[in-house]
Every structure is written in C-alpha cells, then in structure tokens.
Amino acid sequence: MPTNLFSPFKMRGLTLPNRIVVSPMGQYSGDENGKATEWHLMHLGQMSVSGAGLLITEATAVQSTGRISKHDLSLFSDAHAEALAPAVAFCRKYGGAKVGMQLYHAGRKGSVTVAWEGQKPIAIENGGWPIYNASPIAFPGRVDPLEMNEAQIDETVRAFAAAAQRADRIGVDLIEIHGAHGYLIHGFLSPLSNQRKDKYGESLENRMRFALDVFDAIRAVWPERKPLGMRLSATDWAEGGWTLDDSVELSRQLKKRGCDFITASSGGATPDQKLKVHPGYQVPFAERIRKEASIPTMAVGLITEAKQAEEILVKEQADLIALARGVMFNPRWPWHAAIELGEPVYYPPQYQRAHPSMRGGDFLKPRADT
Ligand SMILES: Cc1cc2nc3c(=O)[nH]c(=O)nc-3n(C[C@H](O)[C@H](O)[C@H](O)COP(=O)(O)O)c2cc1C
Structure with missing residues (x-):
C-alpha cells in the first residue's frame, strides 16, 4: 500500500513529489555582504538530490540591517539574487526537490557573530549595525x-516583497515567511517584545498587523501559482508570551488571505522559555493549528524516524514533515526512509546504482506514475 510520506502534495500550481521537507538551516556562509558562495551550491545542491520533496533555504535576509550575522544569506539586492541563482539553477536541473526559500528579518537578534563563534553581539563601532524591533527591548545579552x-515598518514590508520578486526571478517555487524564533515578525507578535501603544501593539489584532502586512505584500507580487506559507513559534513557552491560541487565530487570519501552509515551530522569544524537548515535541502544535484553522501544516522538531514521520501523517496531525538536524546528519535520509517503507524515490541518474537493488549493474526504472 502506498505510504503517506511518499505521496505527492499539491499546493496551488506546485506538486511536491513527497512529504519530506528539508527544513531551513542557517549556514552563515555568505560573503561579507551576505551573497551566496560555493557553500550554498554544495549545501542546497546536496539537499536537492537527497530524495526530499521540498528543500527550503536557510533564513534569507530581506534587509542588510535584518541579518543575524553579516554572513547570513541575503536577498536585499539584485546582485544578491545573481549570486544565489547558480545554486537554485543547479537544484532545478539536477534535483528532485522543489526549491523553497525562507525570507526573514532578524529584528532584535541581529548584529552578532556567526553561530560557531557564539553569536556574540557586535556594537556599531566594531562593525555591527543598528538593529530594530517592535519595541526597544533588548534580547538578553544582545545589542x-x-x-x-x-x-x-513600511520600508521593511516593501523589502519582503522585493526579495520575493527576486526569488521568483531566479526560479524559487515556494516561500516560507519566517514568523518564528524571536526574529522581527515574532518580535511584533509576542507581548514579551512588543509594548507599542500604536496600531501595531497591545491587542492581538494589532500585534498581528505586521505579520499580516508582510504576508499581503508578498502575496500581491508572488505569482498566483506559487505557494506562500509562514513559520510560527506556536508558543513562547513563557508566561505572558505568545500562545498556541494566538497561533490558531493568526493561522485563521492567514488562511483567509490565501496562506497555503503553516510550519509549527516554537520558542526563541526569551531565554526564560520553559520547554521539554522530546521526539515530535512540536507535532501537537501542527495538529491543533491544522484542525482549528483548517490549513495544511508542516510538522518539525525531532522527527528522525521514517515510521514516526509516516505515523504523524496517518494520524492527520500534519501534511508535511520537515527535518533539519536529521537530514544534515544523513542527507540520504529520504532514500533510507523509502527503503524502510518500501517506496520508490528520486535518485539522480548519476547516483542510481547506489540503490541496493541495482547492485547487479542495472539502472532504476521509474514508477509508471512518476
Ligand atoms: C544548523 C541549524 C540552522 C537552523 N537555521 C534555521 C533557519 O534559518 N530558519 C529556521 O526557521 N529554523 C532554523 N533552524 C531550525 C530548524 O529548521 C528546525 O526547526 C529545528 O532544528 C528542529 O528540527 P530538527 O529536530 O529536525 O533539527 C535551524 C536548525 C539548525 C540545526
């Protein structure tokens, strides 16, 4: 019997060949200006031939002041798009995965050193840049x-739309807006970081305004046939913070505006968050948002086993399964999952003889319906 994990999934004019998604993973490997380098060709290239149905680029900055580190992949000029174009072209030519892009603004978490140098704050006089948030409340330990x-705010909304247009021009199939992990959009959503008194603050409706404006601005320029979704921190895991109920409400509002999917992540708004991490710990968020906002969801977070992924789909807790660390540890995760579940999956012809059944020297025969 065909499995859910290896069944196609259609959103607008895009059909993903299966439900496995390579989750965005910051690589901090852009040049001094955030332009893509050879690393991106390798990183995105290998994920595109992994057998996953969709890969989503790392958080890609829409403004120079919206970067975490200066090496964040960025798309705030045409030259940035040109630098990334060869990696996207590679994925489209050789890969089986559709190419998604995550667009973001780092908000109050910006102007720090790269991850493996400890994300230490960099003051302006030492080469940092001014950083912005809904309210002037620092993330502890940061600028x-x-x-x-x-x-x-209007300029940033326009920057999101301009980056989306560049993404379209270089052949990106789908956009995920990064509304999670304490970055700018989440900075507006969460009462922990938004204490504004104007139309962007206080009530839930007002705190959602920036996220919805960004969504609308991108949807207005993003081709009708291409899907657009948002990643949320479903909860701040902290008293007085953003809640799962809030996420359901935001997802309903997004759905009304034509949002195609919600990725249910969590946390990142405060170092005081109280969470217990265990396999599939964020799946209940994807499940509730899916049921109560009637929108497709992507589950993410410690999903590491093929049968675990399949069960989430069978139980209708989510529509898509994203992996980050698991697929970085083993970029052939989808191939192994396919063997375990007895399914065919994409191999580039150059690698077909890796399939255990081909050790006699044959080539894979594609299934009639693929
Ligand atoms: C190296 C690394 C970089 C990440 N960068 C991003 C990112 O750019 N955007 C994002 O939304 N999440 C990012 N994440 C979070 C992952 O996408 C994912 O939600 C999280 O790691 C949980 O999934 P996992 O248990 O499969 O790793 C990153 C995670 C890792 C390990």
Whole structure:
C-alpha cells in the first residue's frame, strides 16, 4: 500500500513529489555582504538530490540591517539574487526537490557573530549595525534595538516583497515567511517584545498587523501559482508570551488571505522559555493549528524516524514533515526512509546504482506514475 510520506502534495500550481521537507538551516556562509558562495551550491545542491520533496533555504535576509550575522544569506539586492541563482539553477536541473526559500528579518537578534563563534553581539563601532524591533527591548545579552517607526515598518514590508520578486526571478517555487524564533515578525507578535501603544501593539489584532502586512505584500507580487506559507513559534513557552491560541487565530487570519501552509515551530522569544524537548515535541502544535484553522501544516522538531514521520501523517496531525538536524546528519535520509517503507524515490541518474537493488549493474526504472 502506498505510504503517506511518499505521496505527492499539491499546493496551488506546485506538486511536491513527497512529504519530506528539508527544513531551513542557517549556514552563515555568505560573503561579507551576505551573497551566496560555493557553500550554498554544495549545501542546497546536496539537499536537492537527497530524495526530499521540498528543500527550503536557510533564513534569507530581506534587509542588510535584518541579518543575524553579516554572513547570513541575503536577498536585499539584485546582485544578491545573481549570486544565489547558480545554486537554485543547479537544484532545478539536477534535483528532485522543489526549491523553497525562507525570507526573514532578524529584528532584535541581529548584529552578532556567526553561530560557531557564539553569536556574540557586535556594537556599531566594531562593525555591527543598528538593529530594530517592535519595541526597544533588548534580547538578553544582545545589542539594544531601536523601535521601528511607521516609515521603517513600511520600508521593511516593501523589502519582503522585493526579495520575493527576486526569488521568483531566479526560479524559487515556494516561500516560507519566517514568523518564528524571536526574529522581527515574532518580535511584533509576542507581548514579551512588543509594548507599542500604536496600531501595531497591545491587542492581538494589532500585534498581528505586521505579520499580516508582510504576508499581503508578498502575496500581491508572488505569482498566483506559487505557494506562500509562514513559520510560527506556536508558543513562547513563557508566561505572558505568545500562545498556541494566538497561533490558531493568526493561522485563521492567514488562511483567509490565501496562506497555503503553516510550519509549527516554537520558542526563541526569551531565554526564560520553559520547554521539554522530546521526539515530535512540536507535532501537537501542527495538529491543533491544522484542525482549528483548517490549513495544511508542516510538522518539525525531532522527527528522525521514517515510521514516526509516516505515523504523524496517518494520524492527520500534519501534511508535511520537515527535518533539519536529521537530514544534515544523513542527507540520504529520504532514500533510507523509502527503503524502510518500501517506496520508490528520486535518485539522480548519476547516483542510481547506489540503490541496493541495482547492485547487479542495472539502472532504476521509474514508477509508471512518476
Ligand atoms: C544548523 C541549524 C540552522 C537552523 N537555521 C534555521 C533557519 O534559518 N530558519 C529556521 O526557521 N529554523 C532554523 N533552524 C531550525 C530548524 O529548521 C528546525 O526547526 C529545528 O532544528 C528542529 O528540527 P530538527 O529536530 O529536525 O533539527 C535551524 C536548525 C539548525 C540545526
């Protein structure tokens, strides 16, 4: 019997060949200006031939002041798009995975060293840059952010749309807006980081305004046939913070505006978050959002086994399964999952003889319906 994990999934004009998604993973490997390098060709290239149905690029900055580190992959100019184009072209030419891109602004978490140098704050006089948030409340241990004024908010909304247009031009199939992990959009959503008194603060409706404006601005320029979704931190895991109920409400609002999927992540708004991590710990969030907002969801977070992934889909807790560390540890995870579940999966012709059944020297014969 065909499995759910290896069944196609259609959103608008895009059909993913299966439900396995390579989750965004920051590589901090852009050049000094955030332009893609050879690393991205290798990283995205290998994920595109992994057998996954979709890969989503790492968080890609829409403004230079919206970067975590100066080496974040960025798309705030046409030259940045040009630098990334060969990696996307490679994925489209050789890969089986559709190519998604995560767009983001780092908000109050910006201007730090790269992950493996400890994300230490960099002051402006040492080469850092001014960082922005809904309110001027620092993330503990980081640079003090400035409060965004309305003109800056509008400029940032336009920057998201401009980056989406560049992504379209280089052949990206899908966009995930990064509304999670304490970055700018989440900075507006969470009462822990948003204490504004204007139309972007206080009530839930007002705190959701920036996220919805970004969504609308991208949807207006992003081709109708291409899916657009949002990653949320479903809860802040902290008293007085953003809650799962809030996430359900935001997902309903997004659905009304044409959102195609919600990725249910969590946390990142405060170092005081109280969470217990265990296999599939965020799956219940994907399940509730899916049921109560009637929108497809992507589950992520310690999903490491093929049968675990299949069970989440069979139980209708989510529609898509994203892996980050598991697929970085083993970029052939989808191939192994396919063998375990007895399914065919994409191999580039160059690698077909790796399949255990081909050790006699044959080549894989594609299934009639693929
Ligand atoms: C190296 C690394 C980089 C990450 N970068 C991003 C990112 O750019 N955007 C994002 O939304 N999540 C990012 N994440 C979170 C993952 O996408 C994923 O949600 C998380 O690791 C849980 O999934 P996992 O248990 O399969 O690793 C990153 C995770 C890792 C390990």
